[in-house]
Each structure stands twice: as C-alpha cells, then as structure tokens.
Amino acid sequence: MSSAIQIQVNGEVRAWRSGTTVADLLQDLDIKTERVAVELNLEILDRATFDHRLLKDGDRLEILGFIGGGSF
Secondary structure, three states: OOEEEEEEEEEEEEEEEEEHHHHHHHHOOOOHHHHHHEEOOOOOOHHHHOOOOOOOOOOEEEEOOOOOOOOO
16 A cells, blocks of 8 residues: 655645656546646656656645637
8 A cells, every 4th residue: 555645736735645746636627628727846747757657755746727719
C-alpha cells in the first residue's frame, strides 16, 4: 500500500497517495487535461510533462480551467 502525502490543491490541503503524477491527480479529480493549466510550486507545467511529473509531500498546485464562449 502506498503511503500518503500532503499536497495543496487550489489552496486546499489534501492527503493523497504517494507515487501520483499530475496526470493521475487530474484524472482522479475528473479534470480534462486539455482544458487546464497547472502551476506546481510556482512553475507553470507544460502539458506534455503531466504524465511524468510526480507529486511530492508539500507540493502546492494551482489548477486553472479555461472557459470559452462569447463573441467580439
């Protein structure tokens, strides 16, 4: 069984399983990767790194969703 880590997601502290990638977290939260930007510890991540970037105890994530619509 994996041990738990503490991470902060959009300001909320959460216990999560160790060994989780950014992509795993987004999938667990039911968030589509093509419609978000992720900042990890003040670094904007390239979407191509989501599958490889492991989360560590104390990591701070901000997940920002894009909203489209309207006309000019």
